[in-house]
Amino acid sequence: MLALIAAQLKEQLKDSRSNKAPIWIDLGGGTGWNIEQMNNYFPISKFERVYLVDLCPSLCRIARERFQKFGWTNVIVLCEDALGSDFPGIANPKGKIDMITMSYSLSMMDNYHAVIDHVHSLLERKAGILGVADFYTSTNTTKASNYGIQGYQCNWWTRNFWQIWFAFDHVHLHASRRDYLEYRFNVKKAVNGRNHFILPFLVQIPYYIWVGQKKSSGTKKNRSILSKSISPLSLSSDEEIDEPILHQLQTNDIRPRSMSTDSSSSQGSVPDSPSSVGSSSTLVASAISTRALIEKQTELRFGPKLSPWRLPYNPTLPCHTQFRSYIYAFTWEDPRIDLEVLNLQKDDVMFVITSAGDNALEYALHGQPSRIHCVDMNPCQNHLLELKLAAIQNLPHSEFWQMFGVGHHADFRRILVDQLSPSLSSAALQFWYKNRSTFDDCFYETGYSGLALRLFKWLVRIKGLSKTVEEVSTTDDIRVQEQLWENVIKPSILPVWLVEWVLSHPAFLWNALGVPINQMKLILDEGDAVQYIYDTLDSIMTRSLFRDDQYFYNLVVNRKYTCDSCPSYLTETGFQTLKEQKATDAMLLHTKSIIQVLKSLADGELTKAVLMDHMDWFDPKDAEDEVKEVARAVRKGGIVLWRSAGRKPWYNALFEKYGFEVEAVGVRVPGSGVSIDRVNMYASCYKAIKK
Incomplete structure (x- = not known):
C-alpha cells in the first residue's frame, strides 16, 4: 500500500506545476513503522509535514523515539482520536492534506462513518490521496463498481467466520x-488478496490494498447542464468546470469529427489542433484542449477509462471468468503484410483484435493512427497489452527489453508497484501482482501458448537436437537452414504419426495452439491436416533467415527475442518513437465481444479493421451478424483484413453480400513450397474494400 501511494504521489508531483512539498497524515500509525518504511519509497525529508495519529500513549512514545533516531524534525506525533482536527502548523487543515493512510486501523475504529467523513474533509480537493490496507469481508452480492471487484467476493464460511474471530479483538x-x-x-x-495462514488454501483471511481520491462535491449541477447542452461531452464524477467556460460550452456545439453522422466525412479522426474541431469551438479552445474534448467524447460513449487506455467492463461475467490467463503471449500474424496492405495514415481509425498486443503496437509505431480500438473477450489479453503500454510510458528501454525481449526480469514486482501501477487499471494491477512470478524464468513459456513452446523444448532435448536447433537460429546461410530442417529436425520432431496424434486432440489444439474445432474443420474440408502443417513449415525454411527476419519462429526456438530478430516496437528506436511521439495514446482497450464493440461505434467510424483469423471460429449465423456490423461501422473506401485456415473461406461471400469488394492478398498452394508471409500459419489472407 505504501509503495502504491508513493508511486501515485510521484506521478502527481511529476505532472503538477507546483513545487509544494506534500503533507501526510498516518491515522492509527502506532509505533511509526509505516513512516519509516515509506522512507524507502518516498523520502520523509521531501514531505512538508508528516503527522502520526494514534490513541495509545505507549505506541506514540515508541514512535517519537523512532523519529528522533532518524532526525526527522518534520514528523509530528499526535496522541489523540482519529477525529481530532488540531494539526500544529496548519491553522485550518480542511482541504489541505495531500495524503492520508490507514493501515489495519479502519477496522478498529468505532465511529468509522465519522472518520471517513473527516478524512474526506481533510484531503486536498483534486489530488488528495487516501491509502488503506486492512482485512475485510464482503457481502453476499457482487459490487456494482468494476474497480477492485476481482477477487472481492468471499464465500459464506469466510464472510461469517472471520467477522466473529476478529471481533474478539475489537476488530x-x-x-x-x-x-x-x-x-x-x-x-x-x-x-x-487472501492471507494463506498456516494451512494454505484452507485458512484464507481476506485483505485489500486500496488507493482512492476525493470525490468533488457541488459539481452535479454543472455536469447536468453540460450533459443537456452538448451531448458529445461529459464530466467525470470528480471534475469541475468553471462557470465562464460552462457558458461558452452551452452556447457552442463542440462536436469532434469522430461524432459526425455523415459517413462520407472524416469520422473518427482525432483533430490535431483546436481549429480542426470546428469554428464553433474556438471560444473554448484555449480553455479545454482538443485532447480533452476527445477524452470527454470517449467517456460519454464508452464510460470513464480505468487507466489511460482501459475501458470499463464487468470482470464477474462468465464470458470473462472462463479465462484464467492469456492464451497468446506473442502474436503470430505477420504485421509486415498488414502494414503494406493497410497503408496506415494518421487520420485512420482502426479496429483490431488485441491478442498479445504486438501487432497493435506495430500499427501504432508505423502508422500512428488517431485511434486504435483493441478488442478481446479475454481480459487477460488486455491485461498483457496494458502492461506493455504502461511499461512503454514509464520504463527505460533496457527494462522494457528485459521484460518483453528477453522475457525475464528479476525485479518485476518492484517495478510493477513502484513504476507501472499509476498507469494500470485495478484489474490489470491485481492480475500482474497475483502473477508477479511471470518474469522470474521465461515470460514466453507462460499463457496457453507457452505449452507449445515447452513441448518443443522438451522434444528438442529428448531428441538431442539442441545444437542443431541453435545452428538454425544463428546461421547466415539460408541453404544450411533449409538442410538442417529437412534432413535432421523434421524427421525427428514431426513424423506423420506425431502430427496426426496432436491434431486429433481438440483440447491441445485450443490450449496450446489456439485452434478451435470450427477452424480445424475448415482445414479438413479443403485437404489433409498433416499436409497443412508441412506446407506451413517447409516454405518458411526457404523464405528468410531466423537470425534476422523470422522472429516468430526464432522466438519458438530460443523462447526469447534477439536484438536482430524481434518486432520493431521492441527495438530501442521503435520504443523511443512510441514513447516520445505518444503514439500509444491512440489505443482504447475494450474487454467485450467484437460485435458488442462494433455496435458501440458510429456509422462509418472505422477506416481500417484487422480481424485476424477469428471469423474461422464462427457458425454462419454469428458470422453474418458480425459482417453486417462491420459493414455499418466501416466507411466507404475502408479496408478490412483477415486471415483464414481455409484457402477460400465460406464467409468471403458474406463480405461481398454486405457491400465489400473482396480480393486475395495471398493464398497458399499445397505442395508448392511458397509462403504467403513470414509466419505462413494460415492458408490465405484477404482484404475487403467497402464500396
Whole structure:
C-alpha cells in the first residue's frame, strides 16, 4: 500500500506545476513503522509535514523515539482520536492534506462513518490521496463498481467466520466499512488478496490494498447542464468546470469529427489542433484542449477509462471468468503484410483484435493512427497489452527489453508497484501482482501458448537436437537452414504419426495452439491436416533467415527475442518513437465481444479493421451478424483484413453480400513450397474494400 501511494504521489508531483512539498497524515500509525518504511519509497525529508495519529500513549512514545533516531524534525506525533482536527502548523487543515493512510486501523475504529467523513474533509480537493490496507469481508452480492471487484467476493464460511474471530479483538470486518469508504471516494487502485495462514488454501483471511481520491462535491449541477447542452461531452464524477467556460460550452456545439453522422466525412479522426474541431469551438479552445474534448467524447460513449487506455467492463461475467490467463503471449500474424496492405495514415481509425498486443503496437509505431480500438473477450489479453503500454510510458528501454525481449526480469514486482501501477487499471494491477512470478524464468513459456513452446523444448532435448536447433537460429546461410530442417529436425520432431496424434486432440489444439474445432474443420474440408502443417513449415525454411527476419519462429526456438530478430516496437528506436511521439495514446482497450464493440461505434467510424483469423471460429449465423456490423461501422473506401485456415473461406461471400469488394492478398498452394508471409500459419489472407 505504501509503495502504491508513493508511486501515485510521484506521478502527481511529476505532472503538477507546483513545487509544494506534500503533507501526510498516518491515522492509527502506532509505533511509526509505516513512516519509516515509506522512507524507502518516498523520502520523509521531501514531505512538508508528516503527522502520526494514534490513541495509545505507549505506541506514540515508541514512535517519537523512532523519529528522533532518524532526525526527522518534520514528523509530528499526535496522541489523540482519529477525529481530532488540531494539526500544529496548519491553522485550518480542511482541504489541505495531500495524503492520508490507514493501515489495519479502519477496522478498529468505532465511529468509522465519522472518520471517513473527516478524512474526506481533510484531503486536498483534486489530488488528495487516501491509502488503506486492512482485512475485510464482503457481502453476499457482487459490487456494482468494476474497480477492485476481482477477487472481492468471499464465500459464506469466510464472510461469517472471520467477522466473529476478529471481533474478539475489537476488530470489525463487516463489509459496510469498505462499502462506505468506496461510496465516499473514487477508487484509483484496489487489490483483493487472501492471507494463506498456516494451512494454505484452507485458512484464507481476506485483505485489500486500496488507493482512492476525493470525490468533488457541488459539481452535479454543472455536469447536468453540460450533459443537456452538448451531448458529445461529459464530466467525470470528480471534475469541475468553471462557470465562464460552462457558458461558452452551452452556447457552442463542440462536436469532434469522430461524432459526425455523415459517413462520407472524416469520422473518427482525432483533430490535431483546436481549429480542426470546428469554428464553433474556438471560444473554448484555449480553455479545454482538443485532447480533452476527445477524452470527454470517449467517456460519454464508452464510460470513464480505468487507466489511460482501459475501458470499463464487468470482470464477474462468465464470458470473462472462463479465462484464467492469456492464451497468446506473442502474436503470430505477420504485421509486415498488414502494414503494406493497410497503408496506415494518421487520420485512420482502426479496429483490431488485441491478442498479445504486438501487432497493435506495430500499427501504432508505423502508422500512428488517431485511434486504435483493441478488442478481446479475454481480459487477460488486455491485461498483457496494458502492461506493455504502461511499461512503454514509464520504463527505460533496457527494462522494457528485459521484460518483453528477453522475457525475464528479476525485479518485476518492484517495478510493477513502484513504476507501472499509476498507469494500470485495478484489474490489470491485481492480475500482474497475483502473477508477479511471470518474469522470474521465461515470460514466453507462460499463457496457453507457452505449452507449445515447452513441448518443443522438451522434444528438442529428448531428441538431442539442441545444437542443431541453435545452428538454425544463428546461421547466415539460408541453404544450411533449409538442410538442417529437412534432413535432421523434421524427421525427428514431426513424423506423420506425431502430427496426426496432436491434431486429433481438440483440447491441445485450443490450449496450446489456439485452434478451435470450427477452424480445424475448415482445414479438413479443403485437404489433409498433416499436409497443412508441412506446407506451413517447409516454405518458411526457404523464405528468410531466423537470425534476422523470422522472429516468430526464432522466438519458438530460443523462447526469447534477439536484438536482430524481434518486432520493431521492441527495438530501442521503435520504443523511443512510441514513447516520445505518444503514439500509444491512440489505443482504447475494450474487454467485450467484437460485435458488442462494433455496435458501440458510429456509422462509418472505422477506416481500417484487422480481424485476424477469428471469423474461422464462427457458425454462419454469428458470422453474418458480425459482417453486417462491420459493414455499418466501416466507411466507404475502408479496408478490412483477415486471415483464414481455409484457402477460400465460406464467409468471403458474406463480405461481398454486405457491400465489400473482396480480393486475395495471398493464398497458399499445397505442395508448392511458397509462403504467403513470414509466419505462413494460415492458408490465405484477404482484404475487403467497402464500396
